[in-house]
Amino acid sequence: MNTFLRGSILLIAVAFAGECLEFFINMVLAKEIGAHGMGLYMSIMPFIFLVVVIASLELPISISKMIAEKEEKYHKSMLGHAFKFALYSTIAFSLAALAVFPAIPVFNHYHPILRWLLLALIPVISISSVARGYFMGIQQMGKIAAANFLRKFLQLVFLVYLYKWFDFTMEKALLVAICTLIGSELVILIYLMIAYFIQYQDIKKRKVHHHTEGKVVRKDLLAVSVPTTALRIFHALTAAVQPFLIKTALMHAGLTETMSTEQFGILTGVAFTIGFFPAFIAHSLLIILIPTVSEHYSKRNREALQSLLQKVLIFTFLYGVPAILLFSFEGERLTQLFFHSSDAEYYLQLLWPFFLFHYFITPMQAFLIGLGLVKDAFFHSVIATVVTFTMIYIMGAMPSLQMNGIILAMNSGALLLCLLHYATICKKIEMPMFFGRLFNDYSRR
Secondary structure (H helix, E strand, O other): OOHHHHHHHHHHHHHHHHHHHHHHHHHHHHHHHHHHHHHHHHHHHHHHHHHHHHHHOOOOOOOOHHHHHHOHHHHHHHHHHHHHHHHHHHHEEEHHHHHHHHHHHHHHHHOHHHHHHHHHHHHHHHHHHHHHHHHHOOHHHHHHHHHHHHHHHHHHHHHHHHHHHHHHHHHHHHHHHHHHHHHHHHHHHHHHHHHHHHHHHHHHHOOOOOOOHHHHHHHHHHHHHHHHHHHHHHHHHHHHHHHHHHHHHHHHHHOOOOHHHHHHHHHHHHHHOOOOOOHHHHHHHHHHHHHHHHHHOOOOHHHHHHHHHHHHHHHHHHHHHHHHHHHHHOOHHHHHHOOOOHHHHHHHHHOOOHHHHHHHHHHHHHHHHHOOOHHHHHHHHHHHHHHHHHHHHHOOOOOOOHHHHHHHHHHHHHHHHHHHHHHHHHHHHHOOOHHHHHHHHHHHH
């Protein structure tokens, strides 16, 4: 547990620093490429994110789970097979991208070289995913934290330096912004591979090594990677559909297209930005929980899993509740950091259940992955999304509710997803669901 705590604190601290760097990156971009350029930049980011998801095939998660579950004597053989798998998938995805990218109309609004930059990103992400997964699996979170911090730090340094010493047109300035993003990933690949090969040489020095069948390794990787990648792609697609659904519902409620777009912008651009800021803690927990839960589950250590879940829930409660109280009492000051809007303050305060439940959902998703219940996590997300989207369309279209109905739907969907995750985890690790008994058991220890 000491390793878990040290890793958690390190990742949370670095994630907070990374969020601050991201804020400065957006400030530099806003100044250099303007509102229109920022619009184009933010428009292409979901597509870049999709390329990253597909190229990585969620190998960091599947490899970390596999490494955590197996003894060290199997690591050398498994990593060899994992690198071959990553190489084959890189070739397959690159060939598919060569065929698909020229036909994608979104590239028509950007510099022609952008297609080739994203094509070059595929092997960078795929190969670095193996090293990330290995360090996560052996719980060397210092290297993961360093990579996460360096990526944003280098991007900021590249941006400041290039924009200071060179003059660009808006189109080229936008291309430079994307180049710095990909360039920082390339540097991180070099860093991770150097660290990986140093560690790998140490593994080779050990005399006892056991061979693992490549077919078995590929099966284990795909068993986690395929449903996890499907889950990430599903989230990306629903995130793309949600804006149109919300604006359509608001227009059916009587708002004009301009008004509905404005309300959606306030909801996501201000309320979501503030409300999801503390979620960097939840995402840090996710990274370290997957190998930790996998290791305990492989050893059938039910008591350790129950204790870990209790500690994670209590910790999430201890930072989540103060966060939403801050949103409630200081909502006006927080939203005015962006621009003055009484609607933004109201939405932020009304969305407190949505944010709080998501702080719990992220680490519980890590539990599901570690317990081998990735498919359950995917089906839970599908169920919660269907319910949420249905409620958004029905309640958001009511003239008496409008955005209130949409927020109520989002709060309900988050609650449903949280309960589905929690009930499934409790059933798997044979722990009672009632919170009162959970906290009473914890207080006796």
